[in-house]
Amino acid sequence: MPQNRRAFLTDALASGTALLATARSGLSGAWAQGAQPPPDTPAVIWKTAGDVAAKARAFNKRTAKTAQYRAICQTEAGVAEALEWARANAQSFSILSGGHCFEGFSQSETAVIDMSAMNSLALTPDRELVAGPGATLGEMNTATDPISYALPAGYCPTVGLGGHIGGGGIGLWSRAYGLACDHLLSARVLIANGQIVTASATENADLFWALRGGGSGSFGIITSFAFRLRPIPRATLIEMHWDLPPAEAGKFLTAWQRSSYGADRRVTSFLYAEPGAPGLLRLRLRFLSIADRATSFAAAMEIYQIARPVTEPYISEGTFLQVSDRLWPRGYMPEGYFKFASNFMARTSNAATWESTMKLLEASRGAGQALVLETLGGAIDDLPKEATAYAHRGAAKFLFQFETVSRNRSGLDKGIPIMRALQQSLSADTTGGAYVNYPDLDLPNWQNAYWGDNYERLTRIKAKYDPGNLFRHAQSVPPAKG
Numbered sequence: 008m009p010q011n012r013r014a015f016l017t018d019a020l021a022s023g024t025a026l027l028a029t030a031r032s033g034l035s036g037a038w039a040q041g042a043q044p045p046p047d048t049p050a051v052i053w054k055t056a057g058d059v060a061a062k063a064r065a066f067n068k069r070t071a072k073t074a075q076y077r078a079i080c081q082t083e084a085g086v087a088e089a090l091e092w093a094r095a096n097a098q099s100f101s102i103l104s105g106g107h108c109f110e111g112f113s114q115s116e117t118a119v120i121d122m123s124a125m126n127s128l129a130l131t132p133d134r135e136l137v138a139g140p141g142a143t144l145g146e147m148n149t150a151t152d153p154i155s156y157a158l159p160a161g162y163c164p165t166v167g168l169g170g171h172i173g174g175g176g177i178g179l180w181s182r183a184y185g186l187a188c189d190h191l192l193s194a195r196v197l198i199a200n201g202q203i204v205t206a207s208a209t210e211n212a213d214l215f216w217a218l219r220g221g222g223s224g225s226f227g228i229i230t231s232f233a234f235r236l237r238p239i240p241r242a243t244l245i246e247m248h249w250d251l252p253p254a255e256a257g258k259f260l261t262a263w264q265r266s267s268y269g270a271d272r273r274v275t276s277f278l279y280a281e282p283g284a285p286g287l288l289r290l291r292l293r294f295l296s297i298a299d300r301a302t303s304f305a306a307a308m309e310i311y312q313i314a315r316p317v318t319e320p321y322i323s324e325g326t327f328l329q330v331s332d333r334l335w336p337r338g339y340m341p342e343g344y345f346k347f348a349s350n351f352m353a354r355t356s357n358a359a360t361w362e363s364t365m366k367l368l369e370a371s372r373g374a375g376q377a378l379v380l381e382t383l384g385g386a387i388d389d390l391p392k393e394a395t396a397y398a399h400r401g402a403a404k405f406l407f408q409f410e411t412v413s414r415n416r417s418g419l420d421k422g423i424p425i426m427r428a429l430q431q432s433l434s435a436d437t438t439g440g441a442y443v444n445y446p447d448l449d450l451p452n453w454q455n456a457y458w459g460d461n462y463e464r465l466t467r468i469k470a471k472y473d474p475g476n477l478f479r480h481a482q483s484v485p486p487a488k489g
């Protein structure tokens with residue numbers, strides 16, 4: 008570790024660690040008498056179900072819960088206090104940072120250890136980023152944009168780092184630079200025995216491996232991250248859309264998959280498909296590039312020539328923050344009832360497969376269906392498959408996200424079977440894998456789908472750091488037996 012980063016990290020973390028030492032002495036005795044929250048301290052603010060502010064942030068209204076106790080942690084010491092209180096009072100708890108979990112694993116009716124206020128962001132002199140888990144991707148981009156460096160991470164500006172990194176973190180610049188978790192230098196983690204440890208290539212390297220793709224909420228509570236950043240001086244965004252009947256859409260999608268996977272790795276594109284006017288599919292393309300203009304425009308032209316878009320391409324050029332802002336408005340937090348599913352795809356689907364999928368999608372008008380198609384490859388596959396717990400390198404060429412949205416819970420009943428039919432229609436081309444950052448409670452054999460061959464190793468790491476399964480949710484990694 009370079010000396011200036013070490014010094015910075017030491018300074019940044021020293022106050023929290025000192026507070027931890029004070030807070031941990033003798034607190035469980037006082038709290039063990041009942042499940043009343045302790046008084047607020049500078050380290051943690053408590054809310055109970057009666058407070059309006061008891062509601063934790065929840066992207067998906069389907070999963071939102073009001074907790075009896077919400078510990079809004081202000082410092083690393085506060086996280087330790089909150090965990091100690093939950094343990095002493097035998098309260099089950101969830102861990103929440105940005106509140107974007109598709110299946111609500113960060114929600115609880117009992118207690119929430121809420122990290123959203125721990126959202127500090129600091130740049131080191133050698134352009135590394137020290138971030139609290141409550142920092143959102145949008146806040147992070149805003150903090151790093153002035154030096155024209157970025158963490159290659161996901162699209163949505165209100166996603167929290169606390170939950171994002173554990174799944175891998177796929178997004179705008181992944182083909183160029185790799186996953187967000189590939190840029191993790193170290194993390195501070197509160198583990199089940201109450202200690203706060205550093206996980207890095209040289210300390211607790213097994214835990215460090217698990218934190219990079221092994222899913223969030225299984226191994227401990229992350230209290231801070233340190234990341235390496237990548238230079239992104241300029242970015243180009245080209246937007247186009249098409250209104251096509253299913254047969255034409257099918258041909259287009261096959262050609263788009265070939266072109267986008269084969270493109271220069273500094274170029275990426277993702278497609279959003281939904282029912283359009285009767286008989287038509289609306290396909291919206293977002294094409295992003297950090298390559299020079301000639302390379303960018305040549306790659307975009309290849310897609311333009313597959314089929315003429317409805318309007319001429321809309322081109323924006325600027326800093327990566329300007330481009331990200333155009334993709335998703337900074338405070339993006341739609342209200343809705345959602346169900347999602349995902350599949351990693353092993354190959355390009357042929358036009359006939361796409362045509363039948365597009366027929367289903369076209370016929371689903373009014374049922375809240377959409378498909379989000381992302382291209383992988385490039386730098387994601389530079390690392391060997393076993394380098395981190397993210398298990399899909401090399402095998403997965405695309406990530407498909409299936410989305411059902413409704414204004415109310417009952418509206419999902421109609422949409423979910425259609426979503427499953429869309430998934431089934433493309434099933435011959437999947438790797439069999441699914442993305443743990445897009446969890447799906449109805450996924451059979453989710454352990455294998457999320458982690459494949461890495462699963463057994465994850466259960467052994469879990470057994471080492473959390474043998475009693477203190478940190479758990481419906482799809483967390485269980486400890487290996489024996």
Ligand SMILES: Cc1cc2nc3c(=O)[nH]c(=O)nc-3n(C[C@H](O)[C@H](O)[C@H](O)COP(=O)(O)OP(=O)(O)OC[C@H]3O[C@@H](n4cnc5c(N)ncnc54)[C@H](O)[C@@H]3O)c2cc1C
Pocket residue numbers: 066101102103104105106107108109112113122140160161162163165166167168169170171173174175176177178223224225227228229230444445480
């Ligand atoms: C609109 C939208 C767009 C998205 N876009 C992308 C994308 O482009 N790329 C991508 O990879 N993903 C994307 N995601 C998925 C997102 O990365 C995951 O949902 C992620 O887990 C959210 O993190 P969070 O902190 O906001 O969520 P939370 O709901 O707070 O937490 C999610 C999980 O992480 C655990 N957790 C939270 N904080 C901590 C912590 N400090 N320590 C340990 N465990 C913790 C929680 O217990 C829970 O299991 C998107 C999600 C949404 C809703």
